[in-house]
Amino acid sequence: MKILGIESSCDETSVAVISEGKLLSNLISSQDFHNIYGGVVPELSSRAHLQILLPLVKKSLQESGISLNQIDLVCATAGPGLIGALLVGLTFAKGLSYSLQKPFVPVNHIEGHIFSGFLMKDKPEFPYLCLVVSGGHSLLLLVESDTQINKLGSTIDDAAGEAFDKVSKLLGLGYPGGPKIQEISKGQKTDFADFPVAKCKNEFDFSFSGLKTSVLRLIQKEYGDASKIPVNDVPLIAASFQYSAVRALLNNTEKALNKFNVNSISLVGGVAANKMLRDEFQKLALKYKKNLIIPSIEFCGDNAAMIAYRGYDFNAYPSLSDYSFIKRQM
Ligand code: KG4
Numbered sequence: 072m073k074i075l076g077i078e079s080s081c082d083e084t085s086v087a088v089i090s091e092g093k094l095l096s097n098l099i100s101s102q103d104f105h106n107i108y109g110g111v112v113p114e115l116s117s118r119a120h121l122q123i124l125l126p127l128v129k130k131s132l133q134e135s136g137i138s139l140n141q142i143d144l145v146c147a148t149a150g151p152g153l154i155g156a157l158l159v160g161l162t163f164a165k166g167l168s169y170s171l172q173k174p175f176v177p178v179n180h181i182e183g184h185i186f187s188g189f190l191m192k193d194k195p196e197f198p199y200l201c202l203v204v205s206g207g208h209s210l211l212l213l214v215e216s217d218t219q220i221n222k223l224g225s226t227i228d229d230a231a232g233e234a235f236d237k238v239s240k241l242l243g244l245g246y247p248g249g250p251k252i253q254e255i256s257k258g259q260k261t262d263f264a265d266f267p268v269a270k271c272k273n274e275f276d277f278s279f280s281g282l283k284t285s286v287l288r289l290i291q292k293e294y295g296d297a298s299k300i301p302v303n304d305v306p307l308i309a310a311s312f313q314y315s316a317v318r319a320l321l322n323n324t325e326k327a328l329n330k331f332n333v334n335s336i337s338l339v340g341g342v343a344a345n346k347m348l349r350d351e352f353q354k355l356a357l358k359y360k361k362n363l364i365i366p367s368i369e370f371c372g373d374n375a376a377m378i379a380y381r382g383y384d385f386n387a388y389p390s391l392s393d394y395s396f397i398k399r400q401m
């Protein structure tokens with residue numbers, strides 16, 4: 072079975088090829104130009120996907136040593152994401168599947184992330200606790216099987232990655248904020264400011280908007296506005312913020328570990344690239360004697376390997392109009 076996967080839900084165009092269960096290619100083209108606008112501009116994103124997708128598909132097949140007519144299955148992200156961006160990958164994939172007379176599987180982007188741990192050598196064992204932290208989602212899930220995903224908690228306002236992006240913008244560090252905050256916080260003490268970790272009604276829910284507002288209030292109170300923050304204070308504020316954001320994610324995961332008997336823990340999504348978060352999850356897994364699966368960095372952010380994997384794992388191949396995955400509990 073040879074599978075072609077396409078991802079185009081936001082600002083990464085990605086194409087992957089899996090052959091007989093082996094990942095042969097996972098090309099990712101990031102639209103870095105959005106940083107001059109301080110965030111993703113949807114229309115520009117769609118246009119950039121359109122330009123790069125065909126050459127990327129050709130390159131990915133070439134890298135895999137596979138010709139187009141050897142492909143048995145075409146998968147593409149069907150949502151959630153930016154509608155125009157999604158349409159580019161989806162329409163391309165559907166057209167390809169039609170012309171090749173091979174099945175097409177629409178894949179839910181979040182499901183792609185949830186099962187991205189299976190791209191690693193050590194795989195999660197069901198049931199597992201999965202923390203999905205990306206630019207658009209913060210979800211704590213109990214994953215019982217391929218098709219049984221129970222939501223324990225989610226964000227009631229901003230997503231974790233969104234909080235990193237917004238605080239980075241407040242500090243004038245640019246977009247995407249996660250890597251910038253991580254970089255500038257390296258080696259800094261984390262107690263410069265005591266930013267809060269929100270408590271929600273549902274003990275597994277997250278809230279990051281208060282944390283972001285606390286950063287803003289500190290800037291206003293201490294400096295007037297962001298342009299007046301002394302250069303030496305920026306890394307300290309960033310490090311204190313990162314510490315609180317990581318604590319929030321860690322606390323809820325630990326509460327869930329105390330309540331549910333799981334075999335593994337998996338940390339996935341763009342924010343899972345965060346070094347402090349990865350290190351803290353290692354300690355947590357050690358404390359609770361659980362095996363921990365965090366995808367390597369190339370599989371944390373948006374990538375087509377996870378889409379191809381999930382599309383294949385689906386096992387049933389729905390017709391072009393069958394979006395039955397949407398009905399599943401997410
Ligand atoms: O999964 P992803 O690539 O796209 C979505 O599905 O949203 O996640 C992107 C998010 C961005 O908010 C970005 O700032 C964040 O992941 N991110 C990080 C790091 N690298 C990326 N956040 C914290 N630390 C990082 N090292």
Ligand code: ZN
Pocket residue numbers: 180184205206340341372373
């Ligand atoms: Zn994503």
